[in-house]
Amino acid sequence: MFKYAGTKLYINCLLDFNIKNEIIVYKYFVLGDKIMKYKMIVSDYDNTLCNKEKVVTKRTKQAIKNYINNGGRFVICTTRPYIGISKIAKDLGLYDEIISSQGASVRNLSDDSVIFQSLFSNEEVREVLKFFDKKSSHIFLASDDMMMAENDDYFTKVCISTIDYPLHKSKTKLIYECDDVDVSQVIVGSYIPMKVSLLTRLAQSKFDNRFEVGLCDRHLLNVTKKGVSKGSAIGRIAEIHGIKKQEIIAFGDSLNDSSMFDYAGTGVAMGNSMRGLKELATVVCDDVENDGLAKYIEQNCL
Numbered sequence: 001m002f003k004y005a006g007t008k009l010y011i012n013c014l015l016d017f018n019i020k021n022e023i024i025v026y027k028y029f030v031l032g033d034k035i036m037k038y039k040m041i042v043s044d045y046d047n048t049l050c051n052k053e054k055v056v057t058k059r060t061k062q063a064i065k066n067y068i069n070n071g072g073r074f075v076i077c078t079t080r081p082y083i084g085i086s087k088i089a090k091d092l093g094l095y096d097e098i099i100s101s102q103g104a105s106v107r108n109l110s111d112d113s114v115i116f117q118s119l120f121s122n123e124e125v126r127e128v129l130k131f132f133d134k135k136s137s138h139i140f141l142a143s144d145d146m147m148m149a150e151n152d153d154y155f156t157k158v159c160i161s162t163i164d165y166p167l168h169k170s171k172t173k174l175i176y177e178c179d180d181v182d183v184s185q186v187i188v189g190s191y192i193p194m195k196v197s198l199l200t201r202l203a204q205s206k207f208d209n210r211f212e213v214g215l216c217d218r219h220l221l222n223v224t225k226k227g228v229s230k231g232s233a234i235g236r237i238a239e240i241h242g243i244k245k246q247e248i249i250a251f252g253d254s255l256n257d258s259s260m261f262d263y264a265g266t267g268v269a270m271g272n273s274m275r276g277l278k279e280l281a282t283v284v285c286d287d288v289e290n291d292g293l294a295k296y297i298e299q300n301c302l
Contacts, residue, residue, distance in 0.1 A: 036070060038301050039247040042099075042234050042260055043293060045078040045085060046217075047253045048270050051288050056092065063294040065093060066302055075099060075237060077230045077250075077260060079216050081184070082107055082144040097240075102214075102256065103233035104184035104224050105144050116236055117144070118184065118225045124211075125178040128186045128223050131206055133175070135199060138189040141174060143182045150174055155191060186223040193218040214256045222256075231259030238263070249301065251285075251293050252277060268296060 043049045050056045064074050076089050077099040086109060089098050095110045106116040120128070125141065132139050138155050141148045148168045149156050170177045188203075190196050200221045203213040212224045238248060246265035250257070253270040258280050261267030269281035270288050278284050286292030 036072065036301075037247070038072065038249045038266070039243045040073040040075060040238065040241075041067060041249050041251070041297065041301060042075045042077050042230075042264065043251040044230075044253060044257050044260070045076055045080060045088070047272060047288055048251050048257075049076065049288075049293060056088075057291055057294070059291045060294040061092060063297040063302075067297055068093065070302060072301070073241070073243075075234070077103070077234065077257075079185075079222060079256060081105070081142050081147065083146070086112070097237050099230060099233040099237070101142060101144070101184040102212075102216075102222055102224050102228065103230045103259075104228045106233050106236055107144075115240075116233065118228045119143075120183040120186075120225060122179045124225075125181075125183050125186065126175055128207075128211065129175045129178065131203065132186075132188050132199070135202075136188050136190055136195075139174060140187040140189070141178055141181050141183050142185045142187055144184065146181070147187075148174060148177065148181055155189060184224065187216070187220055188222070189220045191219065196221055215254070216256055217254060229259035230257060231261075231263040234260060234263040251296070253288065268293075 049060065068074055073096055074094060075097055076085060076094065078085050079102045080100055082098070082100040082105055085098065085100055089109055096108065097106055097115060098109050099106050104118045105114070107114055129139065137151060139150065146168055148170055150170050150173065188199060190199070196215065196219055200213060200215055203221070203223065207213055207223070211226055212228050214222065216222050234248065234250070238245070245263065248264040249266040249268060250260035250264035251268045251270065252260055253273040255274055255276050258277060261280055266283070267281045269278045269284045270292050271284060272287045272289070273284070285296040
């Protein structure tokens with residue numbers, strides 16, 4: 001499955017022989033005289049792929065396009081729900097899998113079909129809501145296609161406006177209307193970062209053996225089903241396509257991206273990342289405002 005073109009070798013796998021003359025196939029792409037080490041790039045969206053203005057720069061778009069044209073698979077992996085990221089992904093020219101809701105949903109962008117989905121039962125949702133009731137006035141129930149909240153105040157509107165996501169205000173308490181929503185994650189927020197950190201620790205202690213609890217950013221935390229994570233979702237896609245861990249590179253900026261690094265051979269923390277994520281990363285690239293992801297792809301993935 002190879003041919004020569006001048007002095008350059010074009011093949012879809014690299015062959016070698018051991019002392020027993022058995023063929024060993026190294027599943028790397030070869031483009032020209034370069035080996036494409038990474039078959040899949042996985043990237044968080046907010047403050048990793050897009051900047052603080054929620055814009056994906058021209059340089060980043062071009063780097064992604066070049067990588068895909070070379071045969072790579074580019075996957076967005078985000079806490080945003082599917083409806084809040086699918087159009088953005090398609091505008092970037094992505095039509096393969098996408099991971100949303102912190103790994104609770106994996107869909108195919110080409111036809112919106114569900115590959116994997118992890119939803120709360122009604123009883124589980126009520127249990128989580130009872131725990132956070134009176135601890136926070138900003139609680140959201142998120143599904144792939146909507147978000148429900150009790151309040152539509154400034155905090156809520158800011159959260160929703162940044163992800164262009166349909167908001168349904170509950171007529172009563174969320175706990176009385178949760179049966180009408182296919183909940184993939186419960187999101188809790190506060191203006192005060194220290195309060196969010198405290199609530200995260202309290203919820204982790206309460207639900208340690210039953211649910212996953214983690215920080216989304218300084219003002220938001222989320223709760224998903226046990227075993228749900230960005231990393232486990234990456235594992236599902238990798239298994240479908242026969243992609244090995246060392247053939248995956250992941251980019252992130254927040255601690256809720258740490259599970260991606262567990263499932264990727266290379267974990268790249270953005271220059272603007274939380275310190276804790278930088279400590280877990282294989283390498284730290286430039287800041288998102290300086291096209292850090294694009295620069296790294298150009299230098300190491302093409």
